[in-house]
Amino acid sequence: MKKQEPCMIxxxxxxxxxxxxxxLLSALLGIYFSILGDxxxxxxxxxxxxxxxxxxxxxxxxMKGRTDSQRAFxxxxxxxxxxxxxxxxxAVFLLSYGSFNPWFLPGAFLILAASVIRLSYxxxxxxxxxxxxxxxxxxxxxxxxxxxxxxxxxxxxxxxxVILYALLMVLLVFNLASIKTPKFIGKWFYIxxxxxxxxxxxxxxxx
Numbered sequence: 001m002k003k004q005e006p007c008m009i010x011x012x013x014x015x016x017x018x019x020x021x022x023x024l025l026s027a028l029l030g031i032y033f034s035i036l037g038d039x040x041x042x043x044x045x046x047x048x049x050x051x052x053x054x055x056x057x058x059x060x061x062x063m064k065g066r067t068d069s070q071r072a073f074x075x076x077x078x079x080x081x082x083x084x085x086x087x088x089x090x091a092v093f094l095l096s097y098g099s100f101n102p103w104f105l106p107g108a109f110l111i112l113a114a115s116v117i118r119l120s121y122x123x124x125x126x127x128x129x130x131x132x133x134x135x136x137x138x139x140x141x142x143x144x145x146x147x148x149x150x151x152x153x154x155x156x157x158x159x160x161x162v163i164l165y166a167l168l169m170v171l172l173v174f175n176l177a178s179i180k181t182p183k184f185i186g187k188w189f190y191i192x193x194x195x196x197x198x199x200x201x202x203x204x205x206x207x
Contacts, residue, residue: 011073016060020077023052027085034093040203042093043146047196049085050139053078054189079119086138087115090145094168098161107165114172133181136174140181143192144171146199150206 011017030045060066060074091108098104115138128134148167152160184192 006067006069011070011077014066014070014074015063016056016074017070017077019052019056019059020074020081023049023056024081024084026052027081027089030089031084031092034089034096037096039093039097039149039152040206042089043149044200044203046085046089046093046142047146047199049089050142051192051196053082053085053139054192058189075123079123082119082138083115086141087112087119090141090168093145094165097164104161104165107169111168111172114175118175127183128180131183131185133183135177135179136171136181137183138175141168141171141175143195146203150199150202153206 012021026045026049028045030042030049033039033042033045056074056078060071091111094111095104095108118135118138121134125134145167149164155163
């Protein structure tokens with residue numbers, strides 16, 4: 001007899017998935033504020049998306065008694081949310097900061113394309129080892145972007161839009177490169193918490 005499959009909504013009760021969905025909400029808020037042109041709020045949203053993205057894996061590894069279905073479902077959910085957080089968000093952010101000028105469309109497409117290629121590759125081949133990625137992980141892009149964007153006020157908007165465009169193109173090259181980059185684990189999660197809180201305060205003051 002075929003084993004009965006769990007209902008889809010049952011996975012929402014799994015704590016790591018709740019954390020993943022909180023990250024999705026944060027990314028959605030980041031996209032929303034990007035479209036509105038409230039870029040400081042957009043940065044706050046996406047930084048919390050990164051924090052939730054890191055937290056869901058930590059929670060999943062520490063929880064006991066999870067079923068095989070839950071352990072299989074979680075990474076798929078996380079990967080799909082990563083496309084929104086680290087693919088759709090930076091693409092929309094670039095378009096919005098560039099006032100939706102058609103010249104920014106190729107860059108937005110390349111960001112999305114690089115994101116789905118990298119995530120598809122990771123889903124098939126995984127990490128080089130337990131502590132090493134091939135290429136720069138996508139979440140690093142928005143961590144770098146958030147810090148870089150603090151200096152936006154020192155430049156003319158047009159000039160900074162070109163610099164922003166160039167930065168995101170350089171980052172996607174590193175995302176797809178064959179270089180080895182470390183996975184930030186252990187104490188790095190606490191550093192990320194501090195970074196997220198500090199940057200949130202700075203962006204609230206900046207706004």
